[in-house]
Amino acid sequence: MLSRRGLRIKTMQVLYMSMQLGSNNTTVAVKQLDASIYNAFRALLYNLYFLTQLAERVEAEANRKRNKYLPTEEDLKFSTVFTRNYIIEFLNKDPYFQQKLRKEKLMTLLDEEIVNVIYGQLKQADWYINYISKEEHTQQEQFAVIQNCLHKFLFLNEYFDQHMEDIIPTWNDDEFIVVDLIVEVLKAIPYSSTDKPDLFEFKISDEEKTFSNQLLIKTMLEDKRFDKMVEAKLENWELDRISMIDRILMKMAITEFIHLSTIPVKVTINEYLDISKIYSTPKSKEFINGVLDKIMTELRSSGEIIKTGRGLVE
Template identity: 35%
Template structure:
């Protein structure tokens, strides 16, 4: 949003704020889409079991086949969660699914040796069910058609990919899920308003003041020569350092160095790390950073 505001002079702040709010909501929709897709691939094992038993001459393997991918207690805690399915209905998540791809992907996955062993081995533990679901999702995320579907359906997939994948893995590792587990992934006022919107507002409206703080740390660098994305990240980090008392300074520095790896040039990581280190020292010396809790400035 800040990049768009800087590049598009016709874009008003209020419009950018609305885009930010929409993006936050779309990220949750993307999470739901990935979760439902995983559930539906797992549930296809039921059709697989029925098809095997419907054969004129089913083999012993066909007779012994069980739809464990769909009937294990971990996936059932998702597929039988009424609140979750109300969300799928609310966001029309099912309309984005590609049933042909779900079938073809399951058929491909069902040939994997790890899946075959999982199906025919008895008495699996919850940990083994978890490992199989994680493997299923990892291979789904390595599937080109699935990635294209995410990208074609949700414009922010490229930005949110690592966040969504991490959230789904976190969800799977916490199974069996409680009835309202999804609340932890829904947009909330603290994250979107108290943090996100406040950060956006302060960086936009206090641009000149932030530049005055940053310029002395640039040393031989001309402000005009600093990459636009790098300057935005430095300003955001500066606001976070001075505004959010509960966030440790080192967490802020590490966070924005990681962001630089994904969104800026190869050299940006080291450049931003150096500038933020100098800024932190300067602000601490000037008494402009106040953190709540012992050790939050340096830890």
């Protein structure tokens, strides 16, 4: 379920950790990569759980208003339409999701005070107010409000961000991956089907595992050689002056050029340029592109880039 970009980012993070520690132990690195991927899935699960807890606050407030000694008309009309969203209902009832929450002990990480604060902010959001002003919504509208709740609200909320950092130390590294991954999970949630697919059996395929492991191991094993290749293409720069992230991204790209024969060169370059925009400096994209273009040209001339498969023969 994790995208190739997500796997590249996870691999980059493990390589960064290994370089900082001065370690070239590939066995340890592979275990760290597996653990890092696992932590991203835990972060995703918790994000969805937090969403259900916001909906629970809606229901709790509605009950308090209805159970007043003398409830007003406004109290009795308090909207609970958010709690009836098909995604919220699925998460609350899905046995696989609930089982995963218990197994990972994610419920114990919840900070009730943080939920209450964020719920108070949610009620003031224009898109939320517009949504609860109607009792009936299409599937598209229900999906959109959950997407807004995550992407326009929770992921931009300083209280939520700090909370995630407190309970999941790798959150800063995982956030960009979770943002993409969570959309795929939401899209897979059935609207009206009685089927209960297990959407939370988070495992990467054998093909993706081979890809990430090979990318990690080959980059580590050829670290010094790739450093020399990069250094040879620098103009008026010394290797030590390049940021560690930029060096890692370029070496990972070289690994894909040489060792991952089914990935087009252009795809490789574009992926690492995009990752550099997230994790490196504003000027890194242009710098990395220039160096990789020179290295790619040299490797093609020497016959080291061999791509296989339909449309990939270089």
